[in-house]
Every structure is written in C-alpha cells, then in structure tokens.
Amino acid sequence: MEYIKVSENVYVMYPHHNSNLPMSASNTVPTTCIALPDELIFVDCGSYPDLSSQFRFDMEKKFQRKTNYLILTHLHWDHFLAMKVFKDVDIVAPEQGIPEFNNFITMINKTEEDKWGSLFLIDDDDVIKIVKEAEFNAPNILVKEELKIGSQDDEIIYRVIGGHSIDSSHVYFPSERVLCAGDNLLECFPQLPGTPEKTLEIFSYWESLDINKIIPGHGYPIDKKYLLNVKVYFKDLISVLKQLIIKNISRKEILNHPDLPNYFAKNDPNWSESSRPDLNWLELLIQGWYRYLKRTQRKK
Ligand SMILES: [Zn+2]
Numbered sequence: 001m002e003y004i005k006v007s008e009n010v011y012v013m014y015p016h017h018n019s020n021l022p023m024s025a026s027n028t029v030p031t032t033c034i035a036l037p038d039e040l041i042f043v044d045c046g047s048y049p050d051l052s053s054q055f056r057f058d059m060e061k062k063f064q065r066k067t068n069y070l071i072l073t074h075l076h077w078d079h080f081l082a083m084k085v086f087k088d089v090d091i092v093a094p095e096q097g098i099p100e101f102n103n104f105i106t107m108i109n110k111t112e113e114d115k116w117g118s119l120f121l122i123d124d125d126d127v128i129k130i131v132k133e134a135e136f137n138a139p140n141i142l143v144k145e146e147l148k149i150g151s152q153d154d155e156i157i158y159r160v161i162g163g164h165s166i167d168s169s170h171v172y173f174p175s176e177r178v179l180c181a182g183d184n185l186l187e188c189f190p191q192l193p194g195t196p197e198k199t200l201e202i203f204s205y206w207e208s209l210d211i212n213k214i215i216p217g218h219g220y221p222i223d224k225k226y227l228l229n230v231k232v233y234f235k236d237l238i239s240v241l242k243q244l245i246i247k248n249i250s251r252k253e254i255l256n257h258p259d260l261p262n263y264f265a266k267n268d269p270n271w272s273e274s275s276r277p278d279l280n281w282l283e284l285l286i287q288g289w290y291r292y293l294k295r296t297q298r299k300k
Pocket residue numbers: 025029076078079183217218
C-alpha cells in the first residue's frame with residue numbers, strides 16, 4: 001500500500017493489493033483520512049481489512065487523534081468490504097443505498113461462493129476470502145441529502161448527489177479544497193456516470209466549488225483540470241451522439257464512428273478499460289448514452 005499526502009490534513013491510502021493482478025474494482029479504491037482539529041474521519045474503507053486497519057492505526061498515531069466516523073460515498077461492496085475495521089465508530093451512509101446494502105448481504109448469505117464472481121463481479125480469490133470473513137455493520141447515521149461534521153472553520157460537507165448510483169455521495173472539505181468524489185469520477189478507468197443530464201449537473205456543481213485536489217472513487221488523487229477534461233469529453237460526446245441520432249446511425253456503427261471524441265486518458269499507462277478483462281466501460285457508456293438520448297429525443 002501507499003500513502004499519499006493530499007493536503008495538510010488529508011491523506012489517502014492506495015491499496016496496490018496483489019500488484020500481480022490487473023486493476024480490479026477492489027484494488028483501486030482509495031481510502032481517505034481527513035484530520036479535523038480533534039477527530040479523524042475516514043472516507044470509504046475499501047476491501048482489505050489489514051490495509052485499512054494499518055492506515056487507521058498510522059493516522060491515529062500521526063495526528064494523535066481518535067477516529068469518530070467512517071463515511072461511505074455509496075454502498076457498493078468494493079467501498080465498504082473492510083468496514084469491520086471501523087465497527088467502533090459512527091458509520092455514515094446514504095439512506096438511499098440501504099436496500100442495496102441489505103440485498104448484497106442477503107445474496108452473499110444465500111449464494112454459493114463459486115457464483116460470487118458472476119453475481120457481484122468479484123474475481124479475486126483474496127477478496128472472496130475477505131467476503132467470507134467480513135462483518136457487515138449496518139450504518140448508524142443515514143443521510144438523505146446533506147450532513148455537516150466539524151466546526152464551521154473546519155467542517156466537512158457530505159452530500160448525496162446521485163449519478164453513478166442512486167446513493168452516490170461526495171465529501172467536500174472546503175478549508176483544504178479537497179473533494180472525495182466517489183464513483184462519479186474515476187481516474188484509472190473510464191467513467192461510470194448516470195444519465196447525461198445528471199452527469200453534467202454534477203460536474204457543473206463541482207466546477208463551482210473551490211477545489212484543488214479530488215480523490216476519485218477509483219485511482220489516484222487528481223486535480224481540477226482532470227474534472228474539466230472529463231466534462232469536455234462528456235459535452236463533446238453528447239453533442240456528437242445527438243448528431244448521429246439525427247443521421248440515423250445504428251447503435252452498432254457508432255462505436256467506430258470517426259466523429260466520436262477521443263477519451264483523453266486512453267493512453268495513460270495506469271489506465272484500464274474496466275475492472276474486468278471482458279468489459280469495455282467506455283463502449284458501454286457510449287452505447288448507453290446513445291440509447292438514452294435516442295429515447296429522450298424521440299419523446300420531445
Ligand atoms: Zn466502486
């Protein structure tokens with residue numbers, strides 16, 4: 001694992017778990033520690049209890065403060081699997097995600113272990129072992145819209161914003177200009193956003209915030225420029241897709257259409273087409289938005 005200092009009081013632990021494996025859902029989720037004047041707050045705990053526990057221990061020692069909260073950006077397993085490390089603190093989560101959280105636990109309990117891969121996209125033997133030994137503590141602070149923690153000068157703002165999933169949320173720490181974006185922004189994979197309208201709404205809102213560093217749902221911390229690059233790509237993609245719909249280009253043909261904008265991160269060495277070798281998320285995004293825009297344009 002690797003620790004990254006993001007700002008004076010914000011550190012990120014990047015798991016690098018089993019670096020022989022390709023980038024997966026679990027081994028790319030960063031865990032963030034925000035040190036407020038008299039408490040520590042962690043955002044997402046990732047999948048590996050041994051790594052999260054070491055990170056918590058090291059941060060408590062460094063800042064000489066106790067941990068009071070684990071905040072979850074959304075209730076997908078890759079972001080909460082290691083939650084037993086935080087069973088003694090308040091766990092904050094979006095209320096909208098509780099049905100999916102409960103559903104995951106029920107399905108794990110009643111599904112044979114060898115089917116977890118296809119059902120939950122868990123394809124790493126180490127992670128399967130962790131799931132078997134996991135303890136799922138129901139989050140005790142449920143947030144529907146917004147929660148502020150800390151004093152006014154050092155507060156963090158947790159907000160449920162939707163998009164990637166109905167319960168997707170972000171954590172904003174204005175005094176150090178840091179945003180934990182959750183899975184509405186990814187660094188090592190293509191994006192997995194919601195509808196085009198919702199996505200542009202979220203990105204415009206983020207653009208209006210005073211931000212220096214962003215911790216994505218998967219991958220390394222990035223700066224605001226990255227956010228703007230993604231937004232430009234989305235805007236270009238939407239306008240090209242609308243043109244292709246007018247020209248009545250079929251869904252099969254659009255993927256290789258020369259008018260499609262180029263995704264700026266495609267040639268980065270630390271980038272992968274998806275968390276699984278059999279999927280290409282960029283193609284799924286293009287096809288999904290094409291279908292969506294075609295449907296909504298027809299309605300107009
Ligand atoms: Zn995720």
